[in-house]
Amino acid sequence: MASAPWKVSLHGGHSGDFCLHGGDTLEEMLDAAVAFGYTTFGVTAHSPRSDANFLYPEEIEAGYSPADLDRDFASYVSKCRELARKFEGRLEVLVGAEIEIVPESGYAKEMADLRNRHDLDYIVGSVHWVDEMPIDVTRELFDEAVNKRGGLEPFLVRYFNLVEEMVNDLQPEVVGHFDRPRLYTDNAPEFESASVVEAANSALQACKDAGCILDLNVSAIRKELEHPYPAPQIVAKAKELGIPFCFGDDSHRISAVGENLAEGREYLLGQGISEIKVLTRENGTISKKTVPLR
Numbered sequence: 001m002a003s004a005p006w007k008v009s010l011h012g013g014h015s016g017d018f019c020l021h022g023g024d025t026l027e028e029m030l031d032a033a034v035a036f037g038y039t040t041f042g043v044t045a046h047s048p049r050s051d052a053n054f055l056y057p058e059e060i061e062a063g064y065s066p067a068d069l070d071r072d073f074a075s076y077v078s079k080c081r082e083l084a085r086k087f088e089g090r091l092e093v094l095v096g097a098e099i100e101i102v103p104e105s106g107y108a109k110e111m112a113d114l115r116n117r118h119d120l121d122y123i124v125g126s127v128h129w130v131d132e133m134p135i136d137v138t139r140e141l142f143d144e145a146v147n148k149r150g151g152l153e154p155f156l157v158r159y160f161n162l163v164e165e166m167v168n169d170l171q172p173e174v175v176g177h178f179d180r181p182r183l184y185t186d187n188a189p190e191f192e193s194a195s196v197v198e199a200a201n202s203a204l205q206a207c208k209d210a211g212c213i214l215d216l217n218v219s220a221i222r223k224e225l226e227h228p229y230p231a232p233q234i235v236a237k238a239k240e241l242g243i244p245f246c247f248g249d250d251s252h253r254i255s256a257v258g259e260n261l262a263e264g265r266e267y268l269l270g271q272g273i274s275e276i277k278v279l280t281r282e283n284g285t286i287s288k289k290t291v292p293l294r
């Protein structure tokens with residue numbers, strides 16, 4: 001597929017060699033990224049968790065400990081750096097992480113330490129846990145987290161409050177799948193309730209203040225949601241606040257590399273957004289660059 005300047009993903013490249021719920025190797029993912037015509041491909045492996053209470057089901061099944069996650073993450077960083085050099089001239093590869101917000105009391109320091117220790121190019125700030133319960137693993141675990149909060153409306157308020165806190169704590173370059181709870185509740189009327197809209201707007205304001213880029217995450221299309229993350233009303237509010245977007249394919253195997261990116265571009269254009277903000281390596285540092293969608 002032909003290359004185009006807008007073919008950039010800043011969230012994805014979760015690969016089977018470093019992620020137990022991914023398939024294919026990181027090198028195969030990068031080959032697929034070249035084949036798709038990506039100009040820049042940000043790899044954002046899931047961050048390790050230091051507390052065994054926050055292992056994902058497949059990690060528990062594999063007998064993993066937090067030390068194993070640490071070891072895999074360190075191997076990921078060195079392999080990804082090596083591949084970034086190998087692919088130079090064909091594909092710009094950025095070495096990042098998608099962070100976690102558990103434990104709620106200590107994640108901010110842990111994630112800042114992780115970033116410094118590995119000298120990461122950037123981080124994607126994502127909320128996958130509410131009240132320290134995983135919200136995008138299974139419908140059952142999601143429902144449990146919602147019930148613990150006393151219903152979908154208070155749950156969504158808490159979710160967006162956590163996004164806001166995470167943005168303030170970590171100032172991530174990219175905020176991942178801003179309205180992730182749509183995974184199991186697409187188009188739920190609670191998203192339009194006053195308290196939820198207020199919490200979402202407040203989180204967006206924090207993104208604006210921290211200079212974040214929002215992840216236009218097209219994996220929602222693969223999951224058969226009506227729109228990518230975030231939903232049209234949130235895209236409209238972000239546009240009003242002047243918050244930029246960049247694509248994320250959230251790929252976990254080669255079949256998802258670049259998948260639905262063209263649909264994501266159409267979606268933004270349809271919302272009156274005609275440019276994205278990308279990250280690029282310039283003179284040894286990471287800087288932001290505006291790229292037109294047409």
Ligand SMILES: [Zn+2]
Pocket residue numbers: 014019021046252
């Ligand atoms: Zn994943």
Ligand SMILES: [Zn+2]
Pocket residue numbers: 098126128176177
């Ligand atoms: Zn995520």
